[in-house]
Amino acid sequence: MELMANGVRYHIEVTGDEARPVLVLLHGFTGSTATWHPVFEYWQDFRVVAIDLIGHGKTDSPKDAERYAMERQLKDLESIFRELKLSQFSLLGYSMGGRTALAYACEYPDRVGRLLLESASPGLELEADRKQRQEADARLAQDLLRDGLEAFVVKWENISLFDSQKSLPQSVREQVRQERLAQSALGLSNSLLGMGTGSQRSYWDCLEDLKMPVLLLTGELDPKFYAIALRMQELLPNAEHRIISAGHAIHVEKPAEFATMVMEQLIRINEED
Numbered sequence: 001m002e003l004m005a006n007g008v009r010y011h012i013e014v015t016g017d018e019a020r021p022v023l024v025l026l027h028g029f030t031g032s033t034a035t036w037h038p039v040f041e042y043w044q045d046f047r048v049v050a051i052d053l054i055g056h057g058k059t060d061s062p063k064d065a066e067r068y069a070m071e072r073q074l075k076d077l078e079s080i081f082r083e084l085k086l087s088q089f090s091l092l093g094y095s096m097g098g099r100t101a102l103a104y105a106c107e108y109p110d111r112v113g114r115l116l117l118e119s120a121s122p123g124l125e126l127e128a129d130r131k132q133r134q135e136a137d138a139r140l141a142q143d144l145l146r147d148g149l150e151a152f153v154v155k156w157e158n159i160s161l162f163d164s165q166k167s168l169p170q171s172v173r174e175q176v177r178q179e180r181l182a183q184s185a186l187g188l189s190n191s192l193l194g195m196g197t198g199s200q201r202s203y204w205d206c207l208e209d210l211k212m213p214v215l216l217l218t219g220e221l222d223p224k225f226y227a228i229a230l231r232m233q234e235l236l237p238n239a240e241h242r243i244i245s246a247g248h249a250i251h252v253e254k255p256a257e258f259a260t261m262v263m264e265q266l267i268r269i270n271e272e273d
């Protein structure tokens with residue numbers, strides 16, 4: 001389905017009937033709702049709502065990079081949830097989508113019954129680090145527009161963060177590649193500028209105020225985000241950290257294990273409630 005949110009047309013996939021508990025999914029950078037298709041079958045007990053974030057998939061890619069700011073993305077999501085009449089739900093985000101999910105939970109804590117973060121972070125604490133990351137993302141965005149989407153995808157899939165994906169079957173790697181190639185160069189460029197890690201504010205100071213159950217999922221082959229999750233767990237009042245033998249994109253590398261772990265967490269918390 002397509003929904004308008006503050007002038008931007010969003011693409012949304014919804015499965016399951018309205019009587020089921022709701023699980024909202026937010027993809028990572030260069031991703032779309034398609035990234036979740038291999039795990040949909042494991043979550044048939046839920047009404048799953050997968051959203052293409054601004055500049056990604058079939059959602060609009062506005063020309064103004066400021067329209068991609070995290071604060072405006074959060075307002076768009078809230079507009080979408082109101083339109084769908086979602087009062088409270090479980091929220092799962094991966095990487096950039098994890099940053100977005102965490103930011104949304106900080107701004108709208110009453111909406112999120114359970115928060116599930118895959119390879120995510122609350123942003124960068126130090127202004128100097130944010131400035132350095134902004135400059136790096138700006139160079140990447142410039143290269144993307146200058147060299148084109150295909151050259152960018154080749155470069156992106158070869159960064160060290162995705163080294164573990166090189167051992168995946170060729171069919172899986174090709175599926176991920178086609179998802180990236182289906183993106184808008186303008187959308188990805190503006191996403192880097194508007195809601196990159198350096199552009200958003202730090203949400204580290206929010207963690208101790210999040211009372212909902214939080215599941216932190218990281219791959220043991222992803223030391224950077226493993227370390228971030230350990231620190232987040234220390235600050236979150238009600239968090240569990242689970243580790244899977246995978247890299248950054250756990251749901252791509254180990255979809256069955258990832259989906260089962262998510263489902264077990266949601267079912268266990270529902271029973272405790």
